[in-house]
Amino acid sequence: MKPGPALVALALTAAPAAAPAQTIDRSNGEAGAPILQLTTTPRAAALGGALAAAAGVTSIFANPAGAVTVQHLEAQLAGQTLFEGSKAGSMALGVRLHAVGLALGIRYLDLGSVDEVVCNGCGGRGTTTGQRLSANEQAFALVGAVEVGHASVGAAVNYYATTLAEASGGAASVSAGVRGRLSSKLVVGASVQYLGGRVDVGGFGAPLPRTVRAGAELRPLGPGHERVHLLLAADYSAVRGAPGRLGGGVEAGVADPATRLLAVARIGYLSRAGGDFDQRPLTLGLGLRFHQVSLDYAYQGSELLSSQHRLGLTFTGR
Incomplete structure (x- = not known):
């Protein structure tokens, strides 16, 4: 897709609220802050967005309680190209000290830039002003979790910032989550994210997309199988x-x-995929781990952004 129309479409979704003439109701937060709803980690994206019960530092993007699953030290870097001149990705760093896990997560969405055009009576193509308009978002999370028996509880302080043309805004929020191992094969997790945040940009305001998550991971063969x-x-x-x-x-x-x-x-598979990026429901991926380094890839189609390819690199210290 060409960057101009794509930037216009995505910039509208990045705006936290709509003008009175628009028919889309953004007051519930679902249409705002796309980076908080975009799955940037390849492994989770390939599994239909399932991340609430996962282990590892990337789990903090869905459940703060996952911070305590880090083994000593873990660092992750992931990215994807949305269309020409734009990109999204994430970075995360986690450490574990005895029964406490601490992590820092960063996500970004850079929608690139287009020429500013002034409408001349709205009957033609308009006139360029020589200025460039850009849109981008960043999300930061400082996470802490503690292990209690076979379970863990965690909390996060989040900050979301956005820039749309010459307007900018930001908002702080909090998240909380729990994670528990019910058996050697089954793990469950749940969280509530982005409580209390409201962002105002260019005279419009809307709450952040408060999100409730619940998930599970099942290993049918158990931990005893070394080869499968x-x-x-x-x-x-x-x-x-x-x-x-x-x-x-x-x-x-x-x-x-x-x-x-x-x-x-x-x-x-992701039901009701759609969303701001009009994503298709089927997702695919590959992963390769050698000693302490993991490389992950995910594919997902999108009507708005064409094919999406995500790559991620993770280092685990022991």
Whole structure:
């Protein structure tokens, strides 16, 4: 898709509220802050967005309680190109000290820029002013979690910032979550995100997309299988004032204990995919882990943004 029309379309979704003449109601927060609703981590994207019960530092983007699943030290970097001149991604760093996990997460959405055009009677193509208009978003999360028996609880302080042309705004919010291991095969998690935040940009205001999540991960073969890897994941999420959506997927692969190599394939499905990016429901992905380094890839189609390819690199310290 060409960057001009795409930037206009996405910039409208990035605006926290609509003008009175618009027919879209953005007051419930669902249409605002796209970066808070876009799954930037490849593994979760390939599993239909399932992340609430996951382990590892990237889980903090869905559930603060996941911060305590980090093994000593973990760092993640992921990114994707949305269309020409625009990109999105995430960075996360987590550490564990005894029963406490601490993490920092950053997500960004850069929609690029287009020429500013002044309408001449709105009957033609207009006249360029020589100025460039841009739109971008950033989201920061400082997360802490503590392990209590077979469960963990966590909380996060978030800050969201957005710039649209010459206007900018930001808002702080809080999130909280729980995660528990019900057996050696089953883990569940739940969270509520972005409580209390409201952002104002260019005279318009709207709340952040308060989101409730619940999910589970099941390993049918248990932890005893060294060569065969199988995981089922599912999540339910709902943004305030909007219908919920269910996503999930299957991760299957083989491992070589001698070389500590793991290769997996993933397939997922997200109901009511659509959203600001008009995403298609089917997701696919691959993962490769060698010793302490993991490389992940995810694919998802989008009517607005064409094919989406996400890449992620994770380092785990032991």
